[in-house]
């Protein structure tokens with residue numbers, strides 16, 4: 025029996041798979057690879073699979089984390105290759121190890137956010153955005169689970185935002201945000217731009233997760 | 246990914262349907278193939294990916310050297326609108342390339358309501374709807390599937406119809422297409438050659454003349470086309486392709502499992518059932534091969550659900566042996582084996598109890614009619630005693646949910662037959678009271694009725710569909726007769742069944758109506774969300790055609806049908822004889838008990854191996 029943690033990439037067509045789609049896909053990936061997952065006990069046994077931090081639909085990631093338990097002893101080092109061979113396009117396992125920390129200690133998320141401007145990037149865009157990130161608060165309205173609108177301040181959840189590159193119609197920066205309780209979906213930063221610097225509002229936003237970190241800023245293992 | 250698509254996808258429902266990339270999807274190097282084929286299913290991804298035929302043809306085509314076959318489905322309304330707005334043409338899921346750039350577009354059309362979705366897909370691909378408006382620079386548009394046994398309503402839109410099972414016909418089509426390209430034939434020349442191949446029907450090579458009353462006066466084949474085109478089939482199921490390695494959708498589809506096709510055709514001959522006649526004769530796969538396929542397909546896909554599929558699975562000769570063969574694997578791998586379309590007999594019930602291993606899914610039976618007299622008339626070989634016997638076994642085994650399916654408006658039906666449905670439901674309730682092992686959970690009985698649609702190539706092809714008001718009266722009669730609290734009654738919406746009846750036996754003139762309905766906004770009309778009968782009635786009026794002429798008219802013996810140039814192997818005089826027996830309520834034995842001499846044996850070398 026092994027308790028293991030898998031790091032995988034989700035990109036390309038796979039970014040449109042929902043959380044449930046992904047869980048279902050993983051169940052079958054393990055079966056195709058001939059690896060028997062441990063199941064929960066009880067009336068409706070289900071395989072023990074936990075995705076660390078659900079990825080919003082449409083976002084890519086280089087660092088998704090899945091915890092699972094197998095019935096047999098598995099060689100963690102060999103798993104990424106075995107699993108990747110039977111995965112759908114856009115999903116690829118890159119690393120597998122014995123978990124060092126519980127998932128709740130996952131504290132920070134690093135992501136690359138790309139703002140797309142169909143008419144080219146607006147002038148003084150960096151400065152404008154830097155000024156925005158420097159504000160004391162960035163309050164936007166967000167739908168809660170009960171469908172009501174609520175004010176949320178993004179600022180305390182945003183730890184860092186650094187420019188990465190500007191290419192034609194695209195502007196990319198790297199952010200470090202709080203991962204959970206509460207976590208910040210980096211795509212929401214565009215909402216703040218729309219509210220507080222409408223001239224810089226992008227036509228489209230792309231997000232790619234780069235790394236999951238613990239509270240000290242070290243890679244989450 | 247196309248930038249337009251990237252912008253659309255976050256805004257539409259279930260975008261995973263529109264991107265491909267599933268495990269098992271075939272991606273080839275476009276530079277390494279000479280023929281691009283788009284297999285199109287004129288319904289949603291969830292429905293299309295549940296279709297076994299589509300997977301078979303996908304596997305057969307992609308198994309061919311130099312051929313790359315992709316898929317396309319009808320987008321849901323939100324996606325359709327977004328694509329039109331962005332100017333994004335319909336594309337193949339595997340490459341994202343526009344359908345317009347493919348060599349051949351093949352539609353699989355299983356039901357009449359998909360005709361209109363086919364038009365929508367052609368239009369979304371940026372192609373002219375009418376075959377006559379497309380030239381050799383555009384893809385060749387072919388169609389096949391059950392609804393193509395009468396292809397006349399779409400005769401103006403498709404270039405070519407493949408009749409029967411496509412496994413062998415598609416490779417023939419591919420070589421024909423290559424020959425045409427090499428020889429530099431134009432589209433017309435290609436179609437003339439196509440008409441010489443068995444099972445290939447080229448609608449534009451048939452001239453149809455009408456009598457003043459709208460019936461057909463003559464069907465004249467042109468330019469050497471044959472007078473009749475006979476469907477092609479796979480005679481030996483053990484040599485036919487089975488998709489062991491197939492696409493595993495990442496997102497949820499309707500039937501998400503391994504479908505093990507145990508046989509094609511049916512020995513029964515229910516007189517209302519088109520599939521039962523057009524797929525004759527029955528052809529079985531051998532047990533050992535099925536056991537092997539079942540296991541391999543589960544391993545290759547990671548599915549833990551497997552179903553035995555056919556028109557009537559209880560009729561598989563060694564069903565017990567097949568289940569014995571599959572059971573150890575299923576038990577060990579936690580694969581659920583399900584057997585839909587079981588008959589109501591003790592043998593089937595015991596088998597089901599064994600396979601369900603304690604799970605108690607609902608029971609489903611299709612008596613189709615409420616009295617023995619009418620069941621005899623439609624040749625539905627199920628007695629109330631069979632049903633009671635099965636239910637006794639089931640209720641004492643702990644089952645508590647039963648679904649019963651019936652049709653209203655069957656030929657010769659009287660009010661007595663309709664009230665018989667309510668009586669049968671009452672008998673189910675009584676049987677439960679007398680036999681249930683656990684009454685605490687209560688009983689749920691669902692009675693569902695559909696409105697009978699007469700179909701081509703059945704003994705009822707001459708019949709009229711009863712009028713809408715009469716159908717509604719019968720629904721009301723039954724609704725008021727069902728009183729038991731445990732019984733829920735569901736009935737089909739009449740509007741859809743009416744249009745189905747019009748299209749099922751329609752002629753070529755309906756092409757104009759389809760086009761008109763499409764212009765007026767009809768598209769995914771198999772879905773209640775989009776279907777609107779008034780739009781269709783307006784289209785009929787605009788074309789000066791009366792839908793009742795198609796749905797509500799009794800045909801005379803000898804009338805030339807719109808589909809009279811097509812042969813499915815079953816002779817017309819056999820169908821007529823079956824119709825006469827229906828009116829005498831005389832059942833006909835199944836093929837295994839006694840060959841009725843329908844003529845389908847000619848398709849398999851003279852003898853049916855029933």
Ligand code: SF4
Nearest residue numbers: 526836840841843853
């Ligand atoms: S020829 Fe006889 S056995 Fe064969 S399908 Fe027809 S009735 Fe059945």
